[in-house]
Amino acid sequence: MKPARFDYAAPGSLAEAVTLLAQSGEDEAKILAGGQSLMPLLNMRLARPQLLVDVSGLAELDYIREQGAGLAIGAMTTKRALEQSELVKRRQPLLHAATVLIGHPQIRNRGTIGGSMAQADPAAEYPAVALAMDAELVVQGPDGERCIKAEDFFVTYLTTALEPAEILSEVRVPELPAGTGWSFREVARRHGDFAVAGAAVTLRLEAGRCADTRIVVFGVGDRALRVDEAEQLVDGEAPTSGLFERAGTKLSEVIEEPLSDLHASADYRRDLARVLTQRGLAEAASRAS
Numbered sequence: 438m439k440p441a442r443f444d445y446a447a448p449g450s451l452a453e454a455v456t457l458l459a460q461s462g463e464d465e466a467k468i469l470a471g472g473q474s475l476m477p478l479l480n481m482r483l484a485r486p487q488l489l490v491d492v493s494g495l496a497e498l499d500y501i502r503e504q505g506a507g508l509a510i511g512a513m514t515t516k517r518a519l520e521q522s523e524l525v526k527r528r529q530p531l532l533h534a535a536t537v538l539i540g541h542p543q544i545r546n547r548g549t550i551g552g553s554m555a556q557a558d559p560a561a562e563y564p565a566v567a568l569a570m571d572a573e574l575v576v577q578g579p580d581g582e583r584c585i586k587a588e589d590f591f592v593t594y595l596t597t598a599l600e601p602a603e604i605l606s607e608v609r610v611p612e613l614p615a616g617t618g619w620s621f622r623e624v625a626r627r628h629g630d631f632a633v634a635g636a637a638v639t640l641r642l643e644a645g646r647c648a649d650t651r652i653v654v655f656g657v658g659d660r661a662l663r664v665d666e667a668e669q670l671v672d673g674e675a676p677t678s679g680l681f682e683r684a685g686t687k688l689s690e691v692i693e694e695p696l697s698d699l700h701a702s703a704d705y706r707r708d709l710a711r712v713l714t715q716r717g718l719a720e721a722a723s724r725a726s
């Protein structure tokens with residue numbers, strides 16, 4: 438199928454792009470980044486914007502920089518660039534591990550970190566990384582810049598805190614505190630498919646006990662979910678397989694009814710989340726020092 442008719446603009450700067458969005462009525466304009474999610478939606482006429490604002494060529498949004506102890510990543514940075522970045526491999530191993538699980542090389546060549554965050558697919562890897570790493574999302578709009586914590590950015594299925602005239606410009610990912618172990622695991626039906634379910638885990642060991650545990654699951658709700666009840670069960674305890682099993686069970690009990698579709702039933706997703714959490718905790722603990 439072909440998309441419905443639209444106008445196309447390729448602004449030369451971020452400021453120009455914001456102006457174009459602000460001049461358009463609500464839902465009339467759409468930002469085009471890598472196009473890997475938007476183009477299929479246009480082709481199927483599930484999206485019918487009157488104007489496409491193509492920001493994929495904006496070099497000012499394409500960078501990976503050290504910022505304090507973390508990284509600042511421009512929204513137009515492709516997944517391929519993140520996959521190949523030595524800085525990301527060294528400083529953000531969890532982000533790197535998640536990146537190589539996204540789609541196929543062709544998708545990662547075009548798809549951007551900003552596009553994935555803005556798309557907010559509940560089975561996508563990057564929103565889960567953002568929550569697990571306590572990332573901040575920098576947004577530019579007609580009223581200037583604002584910084585949104587990941588926990589406030591992802592609202593529900595395919596919905597974020599972005600206003601219609603706002604553009605996500607940067608993702609700030611803090612460095613994990615020294616000695617923190619991490620894990621990123623998922624199950625997909627075929628290599629390159631979206632995950633059926635996945636789990637991102639970080640934790641520290643303090644005098645032989647777990648501390649600062651963060652557990653995020655994705656593919657099992659309307660967005661990536663941080664599960665406090667399971668984290669609290671782990672913190673302050675010695676890292677044993679029994680503890681991690683109890684935490685996985687707790688998580689599977691407290692998450693609300695997961696999606697049920699032709700790929701997996703809600704019960705299967707719930708059980709996957711349990712097992713991935715249990716294994717993720719064990720892996721993170723083995724990496725903690």
Ligand SMILES: Cc1cc2nc3c(=O)[nH]c(=O)nc-3n(C[C@H](O)[C@H](O)[C@H](O)COP(=O)(O)OP(=O)(O)OC[C@H]3O[C@@H](n4cnc5c(N)ncnc54)[C@H](O)[C@@H]3O)c2cc1C
Nearest residue numbers: 468470471472473474475540548549551552553555561605
């Ligand atoms: C076959 C296939 C397999 C895939 N597998 C996976 C997978 O396993 N995991 C995964 O996470 N993704 C997967 N994807 C999706 C892919 O990662 C997309 O790249 C991503 O979802 C969107 O990024 P994009 O740069 O292509 O954005 P686009 O498709 O251009 O845009 C997506 C949406 O975000 C908005 N948007 C884009 N950039 C911004 C911005 N800077 N500010 C505000 N709004 C913006 C657009 O208006 C649009 O609504 C897959 C896609 C395909 C086609």
